[in-house]
Amino acid sequence: MTKTKQSSNLTLDKQICFSLYSASNAMGRAYRPLLKELDLTYLQYIVMMVLWQYSTMNVKELGSKIHLDSGTLTPLLKRLETKGLINRLRSKEDERVMIISLTLDGRDLQHQAEKVPNAMLCKASMTMEQLVALKQGCDLLLANLNNQ
């Protein structure tokens, strides 16, 4: 194979990662008006979702579940605490560990959040097959990048 004249690899339309980045930003913008009714940001919504499922969790466990560290989580959790949605308590067994749990208000918020996933599915206007394929692609990329 002879290498024929070839345009640069450094063009925006060839950048897979830029598509990913732009789609992720657009996703965040699409969530914003829906989550404003709950007075949550997207990441706060994700954290609440983990707590709705597991009820209680420390910062490290939470961080490994959502792939973020205390630098991001600590201030976010303080904001959720200020809103009265969670409690932050040091573990008695190990004073280093900060245990996060839901307040009653935090638990109640789940009912209001139930309609969010469907509203987003509407906005996405994609078939379930397309969405599943997209999720699998993202999960594979995430796994590959994290295993290096």
Next chain:
Amino acid sequence: MTKTKQSSNLTLDKQICFSLYSASNAMGRAYRPLLKELDLTYLQYIVMMVLWQYSTMNVKELGSKIHLDSGTLTPLLKRLETKGLINRLRSKEDERVMIISLTLDGRDLQHQAEKVPNAMLCKASMTMEQLVALKQGCDLLLANLNNQ
């Protein structure tokens, strides 16, 4: 169809958008060490790429190309100007318009950047088919979310 017992839609593993969000974050982390050699952030790299392709462009055109507004771009462009990679000049025809162009150093940086796309492809460890499918899914989602 009877609706049988059903678990909540509000679990992390069902969230397509969370996969997208996590993959996008992981992508940014993977780029970081590669771009550190160029002293660029990921978004700065994207802006430079647009300029390597088009040489000159105003803030509005740039913003519509990369789906960001002046609130994000103005400080970023000032940082690129401080690094000596771009010039910022008001248009003579329309004083509202800020025209961005490459300096010689900015143009030269392209050579160093040529190896970045391949390094990222290695890190992704995905087949071209998988990557193309992922890009198409992201582009479709972006288009659908922006058309509302």
Next chain:
DNA sequence: TTAAGTTAAATTGTGCACAATAGAATTGCA
């Protein structure tokens, strides 16, 4: 021709992300 509008960029303020570091508690091992 001027007042109302539109447009382009900048500014302000909030909330992530993340690297780097610090500080305190716990563990492990000589």
Next chain:
DNA sequence: TGCAATTCTATTGTGCACAATTTAACTTAA
């Protein structure tokens, strides 16, 4: 037992993203 290493969280500083607003320049229409 004591101290070095590790672990967990918090802190600091930089750079996005984005909504909301402001400022200045341009356009339009009465």
